[in-house]
Amino acid sequence: MTGELYDIKSDMDRDGVILSYSGPINQDIIEGLSSVVKEKLKLENISMGTSLKIFAVFIEQIQNILYYSQDSLITEEGRLKSGITIIGRRNDHFFVISGNETNQFQKERLEGKLKKLSKMSRDELKEAYKSARRVESDEFSSGAGLGFLEMARKSSQPIEYEFRDIGEDRFFFSLNIII
Secondary structure, X not given: OHHHHHHHHHHHHHOOEEEEEEEEEOHHHHHHHHHHHHHHHHHOOOOHXXXXXXXXXXXXXXXXXXXXXXXXXXXXXXXXXXXXXXXXXXXXXXXXXEEEEEEHHHHHHHHHHHHHHHOOOHHHHHHHHHHHHHOOOOOOOOOOOHHHHHHHHHOOOOOEEEEEEEEOOEEEEEEEEEO
């Protein structure tokens, strides 16, 4: 495995990865990663507007892992959800990708929302965001779908997503936002 680590790093460098994290997520880890992301964005000399979009999308994605991942570790402090997040640059755009395990029920809910969002125009996204801010959230969500709307509004391209079947009614959900 140690010999493969250089290959992994080389692949990540070639693919424009600025930062990656894979593992358990809790509030302390989010705070630590947030500090690292802010510092990396400064070091990359990225404009303030673009940096704010990248950071906001990163926070939305990492919180989705924290709230919804079905992959978890049991610790003395409780359950730690697990997932992966990657920030990178490709050509003139940045990407923020996240992934985590999900179940059939969540897949169906997410897929419906994401299909709808990926087809909306900028104006439709803006109106949907205003409308969602006035609506109470449903019992299965920590918000009114604002996170996905917010990411779609910050994205320069339609949201990319995939649900890979990993067996036993479980799926690996990947979300890619291009900024």
